[in-house]
Amino acid sequence: MKPILLFYGVPEGCSFGAIVALEWSGLPYQLCRIQMPEVVSSEAFKRINPVGETPSLRTADGRFVSQSMAILHHIGAAAAASSELVPAQGSxxxxxxxxxxxxxxxxxxxxxxxxxxxxxxxxxxxxxxxxxxxxxxxxxxxxxxxxxxxxxxxxxxxxxxxxxxxxxxxxxxxxxxxxxxxxxxxxxxxxxxxxxxADPAVRFAHGVEHGEVVRSTGAFAGHVELQ
Structure with a gap:
């Protein structure tokens, strides 16, 4: 099983929340930086997300998930129940x-x-x-x-x-x-x-977006290139 891979948009993308959620989750994950609007609308990225939007996520078993709501639910379901990122279904x-x-x-x-x-x-x-x-x-x-x-x-x-x-x-x-x-x-x-x-995971996500060298509070396993 590979680490989760999140394709996040910069600058100021709404995928920011998914980075924070991954930090909170404790799940091993990697990031792929997608520049908007140049790269997000490219054919290379549309092979991952045909709509040409961020965020997108490659799951640990190799599937692709798009749309923030679906991605956040996936992260919550994959994380330990104690994280309570997503409350128990039916509650x-x-x-x-x-x-x-x-x-x-x-x-x-x-x-x-x-x-x-x-x-x-x-x-x-x-x-x-x-x-x-x-x-x-x-x-x-x-x-x-x-x-x-x-x-x-x-x-x-x-x-x-x-x-x-x-x-x-x-x-x-x-x-x-x-x-x-x-x-x-x-x-x-x-x-x-x-x-x-004030949350350390939020400060990490801000640093990631600005291309700074920042220390993860979770299980971040580095960046990968889109290619």
Missing amino acids: AAFDRFNEMLAFLNTDFFEAFAPLWYAMEHGLQGEALRAATAMGRDKVRRAHAALERLLAGRDWLVGERRTAADAYFLGIARWNDFHQVLDRRDYPALNALYERLQ
């Missing part, structure tokens, strides 16, 4: 986990889409103003909704961190780039964000 916590992951993967993620689109496509004039106004409104609404969903919890699901928290951080940090709002206006969300930023 109330499992339902809550899926609710939160679905919200993050749709409403929270998609809120930033107009802002990324405007930047990546070089919009100008009225088109830029319209996309920016739409994006900023959606980001504020998504943050307000997530603040309500947290409802005084320390973590998104329950009393312990899960893979949903890792995925949350990979998206929430996009506000640091687009500067839509002051996260401190959302106290529960901001507390979760700051708690995660």
